[in-house]
Amino acid sequence: xxxxxxxxxxxxxxxxxxxxxxxxxxxxxxxxxxxxxxxxxxxxxxxxxxxxxxxxxxxxxxxxxxxxxxxxxxxxxxxxxxxxxxxxxxxx
Numbered sequence: 001x002x003x004x005x006x007x008x009x010x011x012x013x014x015x016x017x018x019x020x021x022x023x024x025x026x027x028x029x030x031x032x033x034x035x036x037x038x039x040x041x042x043x044x045x046x047x048x049x050x051x052x053x054x055x056x057x058x059x060x061x062x063x064x065x066x067x068x069x070x071x072x073x074x075x076x077x078x079x080x081x082x083x084x085x086x087x088x089x090x091x092x
Contacts, residue, residue: 022053023055024055025055026055026056026058026059027055027056030056031056031059034056034059034060034063034065037063037065041065042064042065042066044066045066046060046065046066048060
């Protein structure tokens with residue numbers, strides 16, 4: 001049995017595009033919630049734990065909302081995220 005607590009397990013799953021829960025887009029319920037946030041929300045930091053392929057992180061960024069994503073993802077996915085969101089301030 002494979003150990004899901006090992007980085008190699010997830011690296012392989014991401015490389016094979018077999019993580020099992022990726023919608024390939026911003027989750028519609030989360031998008032609807034984000035879209036109804038008041039302008040004052042842009043003054044609040046938003047925590048995005050995990051973030052997966054970071055569709056929601058990208059959408060929040062496009063909407064001008066500050067956030068602190070906790071990215072737990074393979075290097076290849078991080079490179080993809082950074083190629084999409086070039087203005088991110090990254091702290092590693």
